[in-house]
Amino acid sequence: MSEIFNIQLVQTTLRTATPVVLCALGCLMSEQVGIMNIGVDGMMLMGAFFAVLGSYLFGSWVMGLALVMVVGVLLGLFYYVFSVKFKSDEFIIGVALNILAGGLTVFLLRTLFGVKGSFSGPGIVPLPTIHIPWLENVPVLGPILSGNTLLVYVSWLLVLVSWLFLYKTPLGFHLRASGEAPEALRASGRSPEKMKRLASVLCGVLATLSGAHLSLGYLTMFSENMSASRGYVAVACVIFGGSNPPRVFLAALLFGFIDALGMRLQKYIPSDVTSMAPYVVTVVMMVIVVLFRRSRLAAHAKKLG
Amino acid sequence: MSDSAPIVRFEHVTMQFPGVLANDDVSLSIRAGEVFALVGENGAGKSTLMNLLYGLLQPTLGKIYIKEQATGARYDPLRAMALGVGMVHQHFKLVPSFTVAQNIALGMEPRKHGVFYDRKRIDAEVTDLCERFGLPLNPADVVGELSIGLQQRVEILKALHRGADVLILDEPTAVLTPHETDELFEVIRRIVADKGMTVLLITHKLGEVMRLSDRVGVMRRGKLLGVLNTAETDERALAAMMVGRDVIFDEFRLGSPGVREVLAVRGLMARDDRGLPAVKGVDITVHAGEIVGVCGVEGNGQTELMECIMGMRPQTGGSVTLNGLDVSRRDPRAIRAMGVSWIPEDRLRTGLSERATVTENLLVGKQRRPEFSLFKVHYRRRNAKRYGEKLAAEFDIRSGGLDIPMGSLSGGNMQKTILAREFSFDSPVLVISQPTRGVDIGAIEFIHEKILEKRNAGCAILLVSADLDELFRLCDRLVTIYEGQITGRFDAGTIDKQQIGYYMTGGRQKGAEGA
Numbered sequence: 111m112s113e114i115f116n117i118q119l120v121q122t123t124l125r126t127a128t129p130v131v132l133c134a135l136g137c138l139m140s141e142q143v144g145i146m147n148i149g150v151d152g153m154m155l156m157g158a159f160f161a162v163l164g165s166y167l168f169g170s171w172v173m174g175l176a177l178v179m180v181v182g183v184l185l186g187l188f189y190y191v192f193s194v195k196f197k198s199d200e201f202i203i204g205v206a207l208n209i210l211a212g213g214l215t216v217f218l219l220r221t222l223f224g225v226k227g228s229f230s231g232p233g234i235v236p237l238p239t240i241h242i243p244w245l246e247n248v249p250v251l252g253p254i255l256s257g258n259t260l261l262v263y264v265s266w267l268l269v270l271v272s273w274l275f276l277y278k279t280p281l282g283f284h285l286r287a288s289g290e291a292p293e294a295l296r297a298s299g300r301s302p303e304k305m306k307r308l309a310s311v312l313c314g315v316l317a318t319l320s321g322a323h324l325s326l327g328y329l330t331m332f333s334e335n336m337s338a339s340r341g342y343v344a345v346a347c348v349i350f351g352g353s354n355p356p357r358v359f360l361a362a363l364l365f366g367f368i369d370a371l372g373m374r375l376q377k378y379i380p381s382d383v384t385s386m387a388p389y390v391v392t393v394v395m396m397v398i399v400v401l402f403r404r405s406r407l408a409a410h411a412k413k414l415g
Numbered sequence: 416m417s418d419s420a421p422i423v424r425f426e427h428v429t430m431q432f433p434g435v436l437a438n439d440d441v442s443l444s445i446r447a448g449e450v451f452a453l454v455g456e457n458g459a460g461k462s463t464l465m466n467l468l469y470g471l472l473q474p475t476l477g478k479i480y481i482k483e484q485a486t487g488a489r490y491d492p493l494r495a496m497a498l499g500v501g502m503v504h505q506h507f508k509l510v511p512s513f514t515v516a517q518n519i520a521l522g523m524e525p526r527k528h529g530v531f532y533d534r535k536r537i538d539a540e541v542t543d544l545c546e547r548f549g550l551p552l553n554p555a556d557v558v559g560e561l562s563i564g565l566q567q568r569v570e571i572l573k574a575l576h577r578g579a580d581v582l583i584l585d586e587p588t589a590v591l592t593p594h595e596t597d598e599l600f601e602v603i604r605r606i607v608a609d610k611g612m613t614v615l616l617i618t619h620k621l622g623e624v625m626r627l628s629d630r631v632g633v634m635r636r637g638k639l640l641g642v643l644n645t646a647e648t649d650e651r652a653l654a655a656m657m658v659g660r661d662v663i664f665d666e667f668r669l670g671s672p673g674v675r676e677v678l679a680v681r682g683l684m685a686r687d688d689r690g691l692p693a694v695k696g697v698d699i700t701v702h703a704g705e706i707v708g709v710c711g712v713e714g715n716g717q718t719e720l721m722e723c724i725m726g727m728r729p730q731t732g733g734s735v736t737l738n739g740l741d742v743s744r745r746d747p748r749a750i751r752a753m754g755v756s757w758i759p760e761d762r763l764r765t766g767l768s769e770r771a772t773v774t775e776n777l778l779v780g781k782q783r784r785p786e787f788s789l790f791k792v793h794y795r796r797r798n799a800k801r802y803g804e805k806l807a808a809e810f811d812i813r814s815g816g817l818d819i820p821m822g823s824l825s826g827g828n829m830q831k832t833i834l835a836r837e838f839s840f841d842s843p844v845l846v847i848s849q850p851t852r853g854v855d856i857g858a859i860e861f862i863h864e865k866i867l868e869k870r871n872a873g874c875a876i877l878l879v880s881a882d883l884d885e886l887f888r889l890c891d892r893l894v895t896i897y898e899g900q901i902t903g904r905f906d907a908g909t910i911d912k913q914q915i916g917y918y919m920t921g922g923r924q925k926g927a928e929g930a
Contacts, residue, residue: 279530279531279532280524280532281530283513283521284521286510286512287521290511290512291509294507294509294518295521295522297492297502297508298508298521298523298573407689408690408691
């Protein structure tokens with residue numbers, strides 16, 4: 111038992127959850143303004159690629175992240191223009207973006223690096239690992255909270271920041287209002303479109319950053335389709351957590367935990383079965399959401415009489 | 416009051432939408448401190464004119480002055496607010512999940528430390544505002560959980576909080592109960608008298624114009640026909656001006672109900688979409704040749720009741736019989752086949768298909784007939800077209816052609832389309848919900864005549880309406896419904912509106928449930 115449930119399990123949980131957390135934070139921004147963004151999976155994949163590209167070209171992880179953010183902004187604008195300005199179907203754009211990302215990264219991998227499948231090498235500078243001196247030697251907490259890569263800490267910080275932003279600042283109110291009642295916002299003299307654009311750009315940046323964590327933090331390589339549908343899991347987490355950052359964070363941690371547990375159980379159970387686990391959990395989560403929502407509606411109705 | 420300077424002035428304002436001239440050279444001055452009513456049928460251009468004033472639209476031609484300041488090309492709601500113009504829209508512009516205070520502050524929230532929303536300050540401001548205007552509200556309540564009347568109050572406070580001294584109210588009473596309407600009028604009178612506010616009231620209810628306004632402007636087809644002092648006119652004259660001809664306001668002759676019981680609802684029970692009991696043992700009988708009206712504040716089980724009768728909603732108890740035959744478990748198609756036609760309350764969701772053409776909508780329910788479908792597979796377009804044209808002429812459906820999508824017609828014409836379709840089945844039983852909601856006066860009159868025609872032809876008609884005038888005008892008998900139960904039963908002419916209001920809000924007549 112202790113072979114499975116130990117500190118490493120917690121470490122792996124955090125590590126595998128981080129890309130989902132970042133991506134889900136982006137996706138929830140989009141969800142809050144009423145844009146269903148399932149293109150986050152493709153954004154993650156693009157982020158993973160451009161992080162490696164930037165890091166390799168400039169020999170610096172900072173440049174890797176900078177390039178990723180530029181790409182993120184562009185992808186966010188792309189999504190905004192097509193879904194809000196041209197009013198195309200969000201689902202179709204999302205799927206198109208995901209397919210495009212898959213093809214484009216493979217194509218660029220071949221033309222820029224001349225390799226197939228994956229690219230790794232000493233030229234890629236990974237994200238720094240952060241050791242917190244006074245915490246490092248504390249038993250249990252030390253190894254969990256210290257020694258993670260940069261974006262793990264950033265993701266934790268962003269959970270708090272995005273919650274404060276959405277629920278404690280006027281700008282966050284406007285953002286939420288633009289999704290829930292755009293005409294209310296317009297009547298008070300603010301443009302809901304601007305808020306949707308902001309949210310879409312934030313979504314692009316966060317989703318591509320989650321990819322950067324995959325290729326420069328979690329691993330130091332890019333491989334084809336390395337997002338492995340984590341974007342979709344992020345979408346599920348957003349719905350499970352009701353677009354509320356702390357709750358979405360917990361949902362992502364749950365996903366990470368199941369993923370990590372699955373990896374450890376591979377010794378005892380065929381890996382084909384264990385790698386299914388996160389997705390089975392996703393389905394179960396969605397069922398729970400529906401049941402929960404129904405009971406809450408009934409309870410609310412009872413309260414109203 | 417009459418010699419005070421104009422606070423708002425429209426000068427030759429024209430608004431051209433693609434294909435529609437919404438406002439045609441309108442010049443109008445509003446005096447400070449008056450209640451000015453703007454009346455007209457749907458599509459007459461009242462709302463457009465007010466949207467121009469509030470900066471939601473830019474006029475094609477002409478100028479608008481507020482306090483003698485010209486509104487420029489970059490005029491928008493923000494500038495309108497700065498100039499003291501506030502607007503309460505017919506469909507509230509509120510964020511349901513936000514609190515009262517958050518809604519009132521939306522777009523101009525006070526901040527602390529430069530970034531954060533200052534809840535304490537705004538809550539205090541709202542409390543203060545509520546006290547000052549005598550409109551009690553709790554700033555921390557979530558707006559989506561408030562009643563419609565209170566939500567409207569939030570809208571009014573929102574405008575006042577922005578410093579409005581010109582308040583535009585767009586169809587403010589359309590969604591209110593009679594009691595809430597009285598309260599609203601009380602509020603309007605108070606803010607005008609005590610605070611010197613100017614109120615612009617858009618409505619098509621002439622009774623309200625007479626009750627509340629100082630002056631009234633009448634619009635028809637984008638033109639302002641004239642401005643009258645309310646005291647010097649009456650409802651009949653205004654109605655004639657609005658419609659462009661005389662409107663008959665007289666009560667219709669009562670029918671002579673037959674004795675044959677056609678539709679009988681007994682002990683009917685049903686749940687609403689949330690799974691809560693909505694209809695709690697309702698008994699209603701309708702005889703041939705009579706109209707029975709169900710009157711109540713919306714959301715007291717009328718919707719569910721009608722859906723049960725039509726087989727659209729499972730019932731949890733009781734029965735519905737047609738000519739003595741139990742149809743409780745039948746589906747809508749079977750019930751229709753037995754001779755029931757239905758005009759549902761929500762014409763867009765249940766009554767029509769917005770994307771289908773007018774002809775197709777007129778044909779629904781008859782599409783299987785051999786004259787329209789050869790061997791049940793081939794759609795006989797020409798026959799359908801001819802049939803559509805016949806019905807459209809008979810029911811005065813005005814559209815830009817019968818092959819255009821239904822959704823592009825006005826509310827009144829949509830309603831006439833449903834009427835044409837349902838009445839052309841020649842069913843002995845008609846189940847009608849809200850037949851004239853959002854429909855202009857001319858069409859209302861037409862629809863009422865058609866309904867009475869059916870009654871006189873011996874149909875049994877069950878009519879649900881939120882409009883008391885309509886019920887009083889059409890019905891032979893009335894029942895009041897409150898929280899899914901019948902609270903009173905009356906013969907037409909034996910009760911007045913004030914009394915019925917008592918039963919609609921929970922008062923109970925002795926032995927009402929039985930009978």
